[in-house]
Amino acid sequence: MSRTPHRTSPPNPTAELFEAERDRLRAVAHRMLGSYADAEDVVQEAWLRLSRQDAAAIHNLGGWLTTVVGRISLDVLRSRQARPEASYDDGVSGPVVTLDEGPAPEDDALLADSVGPALLVVLESLGPGERLAFVLHDLFGVPFGEIAQILGRSTAATKMLASRARRKVRDGERPSGAGREERAVVRAFLAAARRGDFEELLRVLDPEVELAVETPDGPVVSLGATKVAAGAQVGARGAAEGLEVLVGGLPGILSRHEDGTPRAVVAFTVAEGRIVAIRTVVDPARLARMSLPGAG
Missing domain, CATH: 3.10.450.50 (Nuclear Transport Factor 2; Chain: A,)
Incomplete structure (x- = not known):
């Protein structure tokens, strides 16, 4: 079985091209799935698919790989919906639970530390299409036309998904989320x-x-x-x-x-x-x- 290339691998043009994209692809998959283990699996699958292609014939390798990672991640998200018993976290015991004493100025500084985890919490509340559109466009700058092809929707519909997701993330992730x-x-x-x-x-x-x-x-x-x-x-x-x-x-x-x-x-x-x-x-x-x- 072909494996994801490592930095110590012998010179291989395709492997080197993939290596240059790997960190970005892992970041995309992790934002999509909220799990480092799942993100690694997605990146590995993307490498397997690339290894079966003629990389020289791919005009935009970065875009091609992003599309592949997006489609695999979308499949994983849809599979989770069909099998809710699946575990989505990375083994964390749970979020921090504290007494809610009402909004106060000092709360902003405390809650600011949870903005990163809060984003993943809000992303989990999004539908697969919303999550894909928001992550790829707003976080990684992928054009709506390319995202629409992954989703099998029109560009206008994809923009609407991203807009709806953006509102949910804006309201749910902000430090004053419990306002x-x-x-x-x-x-x-x-x-x-x-x-x-x-x-x-x-x-x-x-x-x-x-x-x-x-x-x-x-x-x-x-x-x-x-x-x-x-x-x-x-x-x-x-x-x-x-x-x-x-x-x-x-x-x-x-x-x-x-x-x-x-x-x-x-x-x-x-x-x-x-x-x-x-x-x-x-x-x-x-x-x-x-x-x-x-x-x-």
């Missing part, structure tokens, strides 16, 4: 869940909202406002008794059992006045590895 507006949306959601107000739940949920619950048996994913709203009504009690926290800079809730052991950690991603993603951890083993505020 007054975001808190208000989350509180409205929790209040509606406690009242059993289905219509209000639908109002504050994005139509394509994703709920991911990490259970002892693995992740369980629900898609769409109707399913998420129905589930919210059932699980409202724990949230009603929960403590407001910041989960990796995002507004969230920490709830505990009567004996003080953690019951659940919930993080909300809010964009344009609606909740676009909810991440919930109820797995006791994962909760035990997380650094959580005291039982109080």
